[in-house]
Amino acid sequence: QATTITFTGTSAPLIVSNGHSSTLNFIGGGNLYFNDNPNVTVSAPGTTVTLSGYTGTINGVSNPDLFDVAGDGSHVVDAGNGDDKITVTSGSNTVHGDNGADDITVNGAGNYIFGDAGTDNIKQNNNVNDAIDGGNDVDHITVASSNAWRVNGGNDNDIITIGSFNSDVNGGGDADKISAGNSNKIHGGGSNSGENPDSSDTIQANDGNLIYGD
Secondary structure, three states, rough: OOOOEEEEEOOOEEEEEEEOOOOEEEEOOEEEEEOOOOEEEEEEEOOOOEEEEEEEEEEOOOOOOOOOOOOOOOEEEEOOOOOOOOOOOOOEEEEEEOOOOOOEEEEOOEEEEOOOOOOOOOEEEEEEEEOOOOOOOOOOEEEEEOOOOEEOOOOOOEEEEEEOOOOEEOOEEOOOOEEEOOOOOOOOOOOOOOOOOOOEEEEEEOOEEEEOOO
16 A cells, blocks of 8 residues: 655664555655665655665655665666756666756766766766666766776767776767766767767876777
């Protein structure tokens, strides 16, 4: 049975979801622990809600939502509309910023990050594999080093900054600006199916890079 629960305190309650569809409204933040692959709607408008435990699906509804994606499972987070702030601490998660100017910080490995529509800021902090797609609009994407997974700016004039030894960096559609360290593989376009045509990209790189204008 679906339930709706609102938490109004300033402490951080530990809420265990048991697999039912629920709507949880966090006014003062909290820690949401999953133990049975639930599908939960969460409103986290003011203070960060930490998502921990095992596999679960989270649908954000407030504008904005503040999430810290942690735990041992593979979470699926759809932040919904608004300028969301998401920190991805753990690995093997799928995160969608959805509409809005989202701020997504990636500290874990093996994640699939989608900025979607809006002027997003996506930053990968560690030298690990994460797939990153900026989606539509002008995105700022920062990638560390030694990422072998695909990074794509998506449509519009994205600004992409990368370290070294990244294997699959793509500006996507339109006129992008890419700044790179050493020994990267870079495509000015490299667009996904359905994206805008590539335009006049600006690529500035150090030594040993393999660069395709596309």
